[in-house]
Amino acid sequence: MKRAAAVLSLLLLVLVVVRSGRARAETPPQTRQAPPPVAGETLEVPPPPFSDGIYPCNTCHDSLKPNPTRRVLEFHDEIQLKHDEQHRWCLDCHDAVNRDVLHLASGQKLSFDESYMLCGQCHGEKLRDWRAGVHGRRTGQWNGHKTYLLCVHCHSPHQPHFKPLAPKPAPKPPMRPIR
């Protein structure tokens, strides 16, 4: 319980504001006010990158019986789990009772916009760096209000390896004058 309290208080240090722009109408904006870790600092996270129309999960899962067995998925066939898949399966992270939330190893429930807590269970050092603004992208003010991204904005939780990108054009090599 003490650890849970500590985790919670850490969590409260981070003020999370869900931007309504990309959020589906069903998602209630979840805003927590708390003393920020650095005076004048405000952390802002955009909503989690759900596939279109997939959330809330309970729309479908309410009527489905949880099935913890490892199998070829019928509906979520786009998910190829490549994230320590030998040791894990869906319900290690997704809550079996309420599919609209996640859960930590402790059993503590977690909303999707706090998913970094879940990632941080294993990747503690990354979570620490992310909090410090050192892992991941930050935008905003270097001396004030900053926006964070969630881990899952860059790393698909099911296949966290960063996807290759097409590079922008290379510089032009130096050219001698023509003539």
Place this chain on the structure above:
Amino acid sequence: MNELRQFSRFVSGSVRLVTRGNGAYWLWLFVLTVLILSGAEAFARQVRSGLVVTAMRDQVSWGFYIGNFTFLVGVAAAAVVLVIPAYVYNWKPIREIVIFGELLAVSAIVMCLLFVLVDIGRPDRFWHLLPIVGHMNFPQSILAWDVLVLNLYFIVNFIVVTHILYRAFHGKHYSKKVVVPLVLLSIPMAVGIHTVTAFLYNGLAARPYWNSSILAPQFLASAFCSGPAILLAVVQLLRRFTKFEIQDEAIWKVAEMMAYATFINLFLHGAEAFKEYYSNTEHALYTRYWFQGIGEHRTLVPYAWTAVVLNVAAFILFITPKARKNVVLLNVGCLATYAGCYIDKGMGLIIPGLTPDALGEIYEYYPSIAELRVAAGVFALGFLVFTLMLKVAVPILLGEFHGTKPATTS
């Protein structure tokens, strides 16, 4: 009043002198004028379109212009350093040549300053470099120092030359009170301009090829080769085409000095090459680019070895008494020295210093047509200045043109 009349006679006489000459003289002037006009046109184009007409780029940001500048600073310095034996040891034979050395120095400095002017991106802002109206970044910037010492050196030499000639014109010996201190000042200044120019490169830790403490001594050594080489050619021409008498002894003595200078130059180069190749650190890259090329980038390699061959050949010719007393071999030696030092201290200094660039990229620089034309124009202008000054100086020194008799041409 009399003084003023004398001065106007000096000026009008000088004008008469330079406007008279044989066909060869006029052909020479014509060639120079054509080159100057072509250079001016190319420069105008460069000012309008920018330095994009040169082959210089961010990777190799200095090129042919700055190479020529560096070489000519050496010429300017060395020409005057001949003053040392003449005045310190009061060795008469060389003393006759000294005045030509100073004329050469004046022309060389004119070319140096012009090469800086054509190299900068904003020649319209050259006045930013001047004291009082502009802002000179003292004492940090070696380039600010260089501009200062080059201008002072120019002024000192110009005063000495004009004073000697003007007095000779009036049939008087020059004033020792004026000339001796200035000449004595110009000796350390000659060493100074070249040392400062070497420090210009030497001080840049970003460019390992230049960041070697041997650079300043090596600059001086190569200056003592190239400066006298030009001077020897000039005095021989004078001996041939004017009544000016210059003793063989003086020429041989200068040639002998050049042998030592060439040796020291080669020795210092060798010492540097040894350091680079034996220690074989990542800094050896630039020396390797010059002598061997890197991969398929081998544009400069033939020039590097040509310079080595020329300098060694010149050393052998000058160190052999029989060879240096032979007019043909002497001139071959002069030409070899001149060309060897020109390659070495121009392109051979600047380009490997910047290739590969600070981030390891290799852009093979060689001058564009525009650069060649502008540079030829600057050289032609320098030669024109030198020719016209000689045209006036020679008759004065021969006593053919002076304040009491009407001027005659040579």
Place this chain on the structure above:
Amino acid sequence: METDEVPEGKLPKGVTRREFASIAAAAAAGWLTTACGNRRLHEIPKDKLRSAVARMEAEYAAQYGRAVRVSDTGPMDDVVFAYALDISRCVGCRRCVHACVEENNQSRDPEVQWIRVLSMDKEKGVDFKDANPYYAPETVPEEGHFYVPTACQHCRNAPCTKVCPTGATWTEKDGIVVIDYDWCIGCRYCMAACPYGARHFNWGKPTLPAEQVNTNMHVLGNRPRQQGVVEKCTFCIQRVREGRYPACVEVCPVGARKFGNLLDPKSEIRYIIENKRVLLLKPELNTMPKFFYFYGT
């Protein structure tokens, strides 16, 4: 072309007499204003600087047909800017290069880019000799390669400002190395002195399409440059002096770019220096960069 009354050969091609007169007049006026008190930008008194900046705003607005703001915001107290770049994260996508060009009004043609991303061989480590800035695969990162983006390192012991013969480049109180484009004579000594290839010269007339102009400018930063002067990264002085992150930091898709106040113990930069393996480029030159490379992993 209004060349009909101009005698052939008197003027450079493409320049009319009227243009020539106006150029000459502008040059003369420029010379007078600069010579009579309007000196290098950091020597100009505040009020005169404000009017100089207003003149620039009018000039650029006329040139590009858009409202332009030229800021002259000075350094903040107790702030020294520093940058950190995670070379274990950079994938070499060059988004920073192009965002920088758009933010800072670099010339599109001839191409001027303040950031240069070098592809390096993992087996060789940070080695400029074999670095390649021209890599162009379908996707990055390439197998066996890592990437080292370079730009101005804003050295504390900057060789470039030391060598400038006219004092046209200097370090501001907040550590940003800046250039006065109106005082630079284009001698390129700073480029020879820079160990990081960070300085770029306007070899030709810079071109900047009016619709692509970033109208939020700073007098020491991204205002349009002239032909024949040197330019370089200013940490996006027009943004950071207003508290914002540089453009490259915000665009980096992998979050490899970090920026902040070196004097603030709680800044990202200080966290990195205290917790990560940090390296400097060419530390043996004692340039003391305020641009740190680090391994985030």
